[in-house]
Amino acid sequence: MSIKMKKETHYAIGVLMLLGEHGKMTSHELADDLGIEPPYILRILKKLKDHGIVETVQGVQGGIQLIKKPEEVTILTVIDVMGTNVKINRCLEEDHYCSRDATGYCQVHKVYEQMQKTIEERLNLYTIKDLIQKNKGE
Amino acid sequence: MQLKITTDYAIRIVLYLSIVKEASSQELSDSLKISKNYIRKLMSSSNLKKFVDSKPGVGGGLFLRKNPKDICLFDVIEAMEPDSLDKFLIGEIDEKIPISPSYLLCCKELQEQVRKVFSAITFEDLNKRCSDEEEWMCQLK
Numbered sequence: 001m002s003i004k005m006k007k008e009t010h011y012a013i014g015v016l017m018l019l020g021e022h023g024k025m026t027s028h029e030l031a032d033d034l035g036i037e038p039p040y041i042l043r044i045l046k047k048l049k050d051h052g053i054v055e056t057v058q059g060v061q062g063g064i065q066l067i068k069k070p071e072e073v074t075i076l077t078v079i080d081v082m083g084t085n086v087k088i089n090r091c092l093e094e095d096h097y098c099s100r101d102a103t104g105y106c107q108v109h110k111v112y113e114q115m116q117k118t119i120e121e122r123l124n125l126y127t128i129k130d131l132i133q134k135n136k137g138e
Numbered sequence: 139m140q141l142k143i144t145t146d147y148a149i150r151i152v153l154y155l156s157i158v159k160e161a162s163s164q165e166l167s168d169s170l171k172i173s174k175n176y177i178r179k180l181m182s183s184s185n186l187k188k189f190v191d192s193k194p195g196v197g198g199g200l201f202l203r204k205n206p207k208d209i210c211l212f213d214v215i216e217a218m219e220p221d222s223l224d225k226f227l228i229g230e231i232d233e234k235i236p237i238s239p240s241y242l243l244c245c246k247e248l249q250e251q252v253r254k255v256f257s258a259i260t261f262e263d264l265n266k267r268c269s270d271e272e273e274w275m276c277q278l279k
Contacts, residue, residue: 034236108264111259115256123248126244130244134240134243
């Protein structure tokens with residue numbers, strides 16, 4: 001499996017864990033904590049804002065905060081929002097492309113489908129809160 | 139995060155040969171919609187040779203080295219893309235990227251599950267499932 005997990009997805013998970021743990025933070029604080037440039041963090045935050053996961057609070061005490069609770073943000077949601085493709089084979093994508101045009105009856109496709117369902121169900125069970133708690137050893 | 143097309147083709151070839159026992163590269167190409175050149179390329183790599191052997195000559199063809207019950211899906215994936223499952227959902231580990239240890243743990247659990255499922259399915263199992271599928275059999279006849 002050739003995996004091209006986007007760097008942005010790892011950073012987005014990092015951002016959400018920091019916000020889940022510390023509450024409101026500025027984009028500079030987030031960038032410092034994750035060791036990345038502020039313009040890069042803004043790109044990640046834009047995607048998270050566009051999908052209603054975080055919001056900006058204006059003012060002196062302003063910053064970025066979660067809109068949803070950490071237990072409501074699943075890993076699958078973050079992966080989807082950041083545009084990482086988690087389909088384990090090409091034939092599982094929306095157009096069901098197969099050079100044999102066999103997705104309707106191919107037994108290997110059925111195995112892939114079942115595996116994909118399990119993977120997505122699992123990724124939908126893990127939340128940002130779980131990751132924070134596991135890191136703390138809870 | 140997908141199987142490479144060469145892995146997908148290798149799985150198709152092993153499954154096809156587990157059903158028909160022996161086939162020419164022309165037959166594989168026609169039935170599996172893989173170009174003959176690609177089949178030749180796959181056969182010249184040592185990865186697929188672990189499972190498929192060839193008999194030269196007029197009556198020759200390609201056949202499996204092992205019984206289909208002794209080859210599981212994971213064997214073929216691992217032979218075609220060594221260690222790729224370890225990167226599943228993680229990608230290349232870059233020390234500059236702060237990947238949360240708990241996220242890594244969650245990925246490792248999923249990787250293990252994928253490994254278990256793909257290791258539990260042999261080509262004999264797939265072959266049996268195919269025998270029940272009328273359409274698939276029609277494709278072979």
